Amino acid sequence: MKINDTIIRAYKGETTDYTPAWFMRQAGRSQPEYRKLKEKYSLFEITHQPEVCAYVTKLPVDQYNVDAAILYKDIMSPLPAIGVDVEIKSGIGPVIANPIKTIEDVERLGTINPEKDVPYVLETIRLLTEEQLTVPLIGFGGAPFTLASYLIEGGPSKNYGKTKAFMYAHSDAWFALMDKLADMTITYIKSQIKAGVKAIQIFDSWVGALNARDYRTYIKPVMNRIFSELKTEDVPLIMFGVGASHLLLEWNDLPVDVIGLDWRTSIQEARELGVTKVLQGNLDPAILLSDWSTIEQRTKEILDQSMKDGHHVFNLGHGVTPNINPETLMKLTELIHSYSKR
Numbered sequence: 001m002k003i004n005d006t007i008i009r010a011y012k013g014e015t016t017d018y019t020p021a022w023f024m025r026q027a028g029r030s031q032p033e034y035r036k037l038k039e040k041y042s043l044f045e046i047t048h049q050p051e052v053c054a055y056v057t058k059l060p061v062d063q064y065n066v067d068a069a070i071l072y073k074d075i076m077s078p079l080p081a082i083g084v085d086v087e088i089k090s091g092i093g094p095v096i097a098n099p100i101k102t103i104e105d106v107e108r109l110g111t112i113n114p115e116k117d118v119p120y121v122l123e124t125i126r127l128l129t130e131e132q133l134t135v136p137l138i139g140f141g142g143a144p145f146t147l148a149s150y151l152i153e154g155g156p157s158k159n160y161g162k163t164k165a166f167m168y169a170h171s172d173a174w175f176a177l178m179d180k181l182a183d184m185t186i187t188y189i190k191s192q193i194k195a196g197v198k199a200i201q202i203f204d205s206w207v208g209a210l211n212a213r214d215y216r217t218y219i220k221p222v223m224n225r226i227f228s229e230l231k232t233e234d235v236p237l238i239m240f241g242v243g244a245s246h247l248l249l250e251w252n253d254l255p256v257d258v259i260g261l262d263w264r265t266s267i268q269e270a271r272e273l274g275v276t277k278v279l280q281g282n283l284d285p286a287i288l289l290s291d292w293s294t295i296e297q298r299t300k301e302i303l304d305q306s307m308k309d310g311h312h313v314f315n316l317g318h319g320v321t322p323n324i325n326p327e328t329l330m331k332l333t334e335l336i337h338s339y340s341k342r
Helices: 006-011 032-038 043-047 050-064 103-107 119-132 144-153 161-169 171-195 212-231 245-253 267-273 285-289 292-309 326-339
Strands: 086-089 093-096 137-142 199-203 237-240 258-260 278-283 312-316
Touching: 006 199, 006 312, 032 043, 032 050, 043 050, 043 119, 050 119, 050 326, 093 144, 103 171, 119 137, 119 171, 137 144, 137 171, 144 161, 144 171, 144 212, 161 171, 171 199, 171 212, 199 212, 212 237, 212 245, 245 258, 245 267, 267 278, 267 292, 278 285, 278 292, 285 292, 285 326, 292 312, 292 326
Parallel strands: 137 199, 199 237, 237 258, 258 278, 278 312
Antiparallel strands: 086 093
C-alpha cells in the first residue's frame, strides 16, 4: 500500500509539491456518521473498540482528502492506567473524581504499561497503519501542564487558579507531578510510535495561562526532557498550545520539529519574532462558519504566506467545532491543495 508522505516531508522542512493539510479534531464532532455512533457509544467506549475507533479516525481522510489522519482519542486516555478516575462528561469535558491536592496524592500515581493498560489504542494504530490508511497517522499526547490542570482543578477551568496556586505554593509536589506525567507521556508516546504512528503532536492546550517567566521555571525543563527522549524515535515532533504567542520563542528552543500556531499569530509574525521551526496552522475555526468568499480569502492569505515561507503545514488554529459543515472542510482541503500547487 503506497503512502502519501507529503506531510512528513513538509514536517522535515523539505520542499513539497503543495502545502499539505489536516485539521485538529477532524475525526468526530461535526460528522453525522460520528454523531450517530455517539448515540450508542461514549468517547471512551469508541476508543476501546479498535475497529470502531479506526473507522472514526479514517473517516475524515476519506471525506476531506486531508494529508494525515490523527488518532481518535482524548488526552485523558492514558490517565486511568496511572490511577486517575476520569470521566468525559457531555457538555462539560473531563471530570476527575479524585483531584490532586497534596504530595501524597502525587506519590500515589502509578506508571503505565501500554501493551497491558491501553492495548486497544495500539491495536487501533496497527489496524490503520498496516491495513487501512494511505496517508501518515499522527499520534498525540497531552503535555504535563494541561494534564495537571485537569488533575488539580478536577475538570475544565477558566483561570487555572488552583493549578497555579499548587504550582507556586507546593513546588516540590508540582515538580514531582511533572515528572510522573512526563514519564507516562514518554512511555505512552513511544508505544504509539512503535505501533506505527509517523508523527507526534503534544497538546499543551492551556499553558498560555502562564507567563513566559513561569513557563521557563515550572514547565520548560519537563518539556525539554519529554522532547529530548522522544527525539531518539526519529519521527517529527509537533508542539501546540492555545493563546501562547508569548511562548513561541520558548518552544523554538525545545528539540521539536514543528510549532503549531493558533489564529492569533500569523506565519509572518512568527518569523519576525525569530521562530525558525517548521510552522503549522492557523485558520480560525470560527471563519469556517462564515460565507465561502470569506473562507476563501482568509485561507489564501495564509497560503500566500505559507508558499513564501516554504516551511508550513496547513491546519486550523484550534479544533474543528461541532457546528462546522463537513462539506466546508472538503472544499477547504481542495482549495488548499489547488491554490498551493507548485
